[in-house]
């Protein structure tokens with residue numbers, strides 16, 4: 001008895017078909033994971049779309065030793081669909097406190113370090129600016145602005 005298999009043409013074809021199926025499956029799984037990671041800032045629980053943001057910071061030291069810093073919302077843009085109930089959760093990471101308004105939604109609040117501020121609203125088509133009043137412009141370590149895009 002030979003130690004080697006003699007592979008018939010038919011077995012070879014089946015083998016290739018199985019291999020092709022496995023590769024397509026892996027590609028599909030990878031693609032699905034990619035799609036999910038792109039929407040990592042957004043999850044849905046029942047009818048509610050939960051959007052996550054944090055407060056971040058850019059910091060650098062100038063040649064003269066002076067520090068330059070500016071605050072930001074991260075991710076800078078979050079998405080929802082028209083008609084959805086939205087729960088926006090912003091966690092304070094950088095910066096002691098951020099007083100903010102969401103233009104067009106009549107929402108205002110405060111984000112504090114290591115605390116999560118949660119606001120809810122009914123999404124209507126449009127682009128809404130989340131403006132930090134504490135860091136409104138370059139003179140006040142801003143502009144710190146985020147966007148909610150509803151389509």
Ligand SMILES: [Cu+2]
Pocket residue numbers: 071095097098099132133134135144
């Ligand atoms: Cu701020």
